[in-house]
Amino acid sequence: MWDRNQMAERAAQELEDGWYVNLGIGIPTLVANYVGDKDITLQSENGMLGMGPFPYEGEEDPDLINAGKQTITELKRTAYFDSAQSFGMIRGGKIAAAILGAMEVDEKGDLANWMIPGKLVKGMGGAMDLVAGVGKVIVVMDHTNKHGDSKLLKECTLPLTGKGVVDRIITNLGVLDVVDGGLEIVELADGVSEDELRAATEATIV
């Protein structure tokens, strides 16, 4: 089974040299630690390409934050732009991939990650634009929820973020692709058997 960092490391393998990429909050943020020698430019949808690491203490700039409202730094390659242009490049398919967390994914590639009815609704932020616009949507999440129920479903039960948008799912148990007719196992996590992965998956595995 993979831990958070191993999932992030596996997700980083999906990224190709020269790609412009948007990373979501949580485990996806950790992916930046594992890109290695690949030339990857990170987009922050509040208006920045070329996102750098957190600043050193005392060097925080209130005018320089990421989409999670955290203080960050710029790089030599950094470019700034407004929100309309930022989502123009997202909607326009210029961002090669987005790596996002999720509450549920189903076998048709539907994604739910913004709202639980009856609970506090915070908003979708840029998630709906990202999944509708970027080249490849990679979901990184635990295979099951805290009750042990599968998060890879036949059909999402929560309000959708996007319909038929997910390409690949990386969980603590392995890697699956959304294909015609269901999900296809691409890889098993260390020490996980195919039976274990199948048992933890409600979605059809082809």
Next chain:
Amino acid sequence: MNKIYPDAAAALDGLLHDGMFIAAGGFGLCGIPELLLAAIKDAGTKDLTFASNNAGVDDFGIGILLQTRQVKKMISSYVGENAEFMRQYLSGELELEFNPQGTLAERMRAGGCGIPGFYTKTGVGTVIAEGKEHKDFPTGENGAMETYIMENGIFADLAIVKAWKADETGNLVFRKTARNFNPPAAMCGKTCVVEVEEIVPTGSLDPDQIHLPGIYVHRIIQGEHEKRIEQRTVREKA
């Protein structure tokens, strides 16, 4: 024509009325028009509708207008940082229209460009698409049809924005990620009031480096900004 006003109250004089629609720049607490928001609080203007990506925090940004119950409706993409907002929303005192972030930005930009509607893939198949016009375009591989929904441009009574520098004619320069929603918000207002950290003499900004031309800007104030940081994250020195 003089665009420079002595302070936020003077710059908003004659522009505020109950029930009006205001577009505000800013992302989180970054690049928000904090001086103009404070002046709207002091003016006591009520039943406001705000198009703004976020709603501030309890005691800063649009949050200060929620405390005084001056806001009737928010059009936003994310409001998670504000407990008072949630309380008013859950008790039915406040209307909320969620827009995907890029749709909100483009609605402002479009309104400012005289475009009353546009089609986007964002939100197709979700609650966002309910009740909206759907239309197929041959944008897929080999001309395959793909479904889009229509969203409306925003035409606000007033835009309030924050920039880094302005010249006396209103040409604006923003700083780093504090640009965010400010240019599209500025564009979609019938009148646009801008607060800046520094007003510089006309001619001292490089014309090739203007982020938003002064044609969009009607009134300017210079002032001291708190520029509060929402999430201070740092790394250890190696």
